[in-house]
Amino acid sequence: MLNNYYKNYKAEAWDILQYLFKVKKINDHTLHFIAKFSGKLDLERLRKAIDISINVFPLIRCRYNESKRQPCWEEAGYTVSDIIEFIEIQNGKEECIKKYLYQQIDAFNGPQLRIKLIRVKEKDKLCILMSHMLCDAAGFKEYLYMLSNIYSNIKNNQDYQAMTRKNRKVNQILKNLSITEKVKIMFGKVDIFTYNDVKFELEGDINNPFIEIRNINKEKFHMLKAYAKERESTVNDIMLTAYIRVLFQLFGRCVTIPCTVDLRKYIPNHRGEGFCNLCTNLICNIGDETGRTFEETLYKVKKEMNKQKSNIACVKSVAMLEKVFDIFPYKTARGIVEKKFVNPLIAFTNIGIIDEKQLAFDNSDIVEAYMTGSIKYNPYFQLAISTFDNVATLSVNLYGTQSDKNKVNIFLDKFINELQASVY
Structure with a gap:
């Protein structure tokens, strides 16, 4: 749950650069991931895992604000319900998946993560979109590993929490x-x-x-x-x-x-x-x-x-x-x-x-x-x-x-x- 005030986080240099790529019409700032499963995921457990992951990485529930003296990420109260959508279709219409996969993350009207779970004849497809302003592909993989790890662990431990990771600056390399x-x-x-x-x-x-x-x-x-x-x-x-x-x-x-x-x-x-x-x-x-x-x-x-x-x-x-x-x-x-x-x-x-x-x-x-x-x-x-x-x-x-x-x-x-x- 959010506190009764919204917290701001500094926008790092690479966040801003990815934003400028969109402004300069070089590329949008959305990363895409698709996984096809042999069976079904537990939707409620997935929702809880996403909720926990947001607490570890709160920028997901933020929107980008460039109007202040320095651009920042400000918490906007987005919840897991704003992030995940579940649909069930009778056949594997690729157009349905493509239509979702091609969507953009809106930096100014978050959240910065969007997930669609598509169920086709008892088999699930997971489509995940992440703001490139928040992370690169390697960072996205780290988030996906964390999400799947939370999903696996909360089955037997409802109080499971992942470790918070806060340093997003280049100094983590230089030091x-x-x-x-x-x-x-x-x-x-x-x-x-x-x-x-x-x-x-x-x-x-x-x-x-x-x-x-x-x-x-x-x-x-x-x-x-x-x-x-x-x-x-x-x-x-x-x-x-x-x-x-x-x-x-x-x-x-x-x-x-x-x-x-x-x-x-x-x-x-x-x-x-x-x-x-x-x-x-x-x-x-x-x-x-x-x-x-x-x-x-x-x-x-x-x-x-x-x-x-x-x-x-x-x-x-x-x-x-x-x-x-x-x-x-x-x-x-x-x-x-x-x-x-x-x-x-x-x-x-x-x-x-x-x-x-x-x-x-x-x-x-x-x-x-x-x-x-x-x-x-x-x-x-x-x-x-x-x-x-x-x-x-x-x-x-x-x-x-x-x-x-x-x-x-x-x-x-x-x-x-x-x-x-x-x-x-």
Whole structure:
């Protein structure tokens, strides 16, 4: 229950930046997750688990307020009833699920989390939308793990409470670094504002969001992992290689690809001290030539990404962003960021593994799950990948026309074909 007064929470630098992405029509600020179960969830237990999770992460029941001297999150009395909706349908109409999945979180008229439990013939689908202003994909996964853990534990312990996690600032990374590492960050060069001018020729339609999906099944994903291991590479390297080669086919030139990196890797247990955004971009630039074969491109990608991943200076961009909002008045800081920050026209994000051991709703088996990021506005384009139980899900999200959707499908088919011809 809320107290008889509403509490405010500081909006952190990344919260504000995600808000500005929407203002500048780069992308909306909604993260998406879907899980399909082999049976039914206990609706009342799920409601209680959500209620407990809100107390751990109270920003969920807040709305964003930019009208004050410094923007903040203010509690607005939203409850679990505002968050979860249950519907039962007679057949698995995908349009019903898509219609919900494409909705946006409204920062100014919360809550910042929305859940729909859809029951189709005694089998449940759980659709969860989270404000990207509150957290990145890794933070969203941490929230989902917590929610499922609460759901599992309250079956036998009605008084179960999860541990509160409050620190949402970048200092949770910096405080774990040595003086030498901090010096490297301070004097390091970060090329996060230089991107290609290459772009997909899209029409855009702000009234027509869509998410196009492709799956790489278990058998092929195991083959992909084996291929990567034999070449001392990562699955991420393989995906980037296919991406660069397909873009070369489409545009006739190598495209520099910004890749999202989770900065929690610099925290001892790789877990945030709060649910928040803790990511930045690494830049994969392999030069002007891809090489003739997939393996030649892979060699260049692996070499570049190993160099990028070993450079701790990537922390500098988020540290600088936080400093700007800490030092300058909000209007000045916002003006600096809006002027200086350039978003890539073509990007890549590997959301990574959704851990089936941590995402366990008691005895309710999840048979399929994936996560995808925000939906882009024309002309921005991003390929996202998430993996659950050794099935990889590729997704491209866009506000666009049917012609745009056709182009996205051509791209995804080419991507799958590139893997098929080179890896499997």
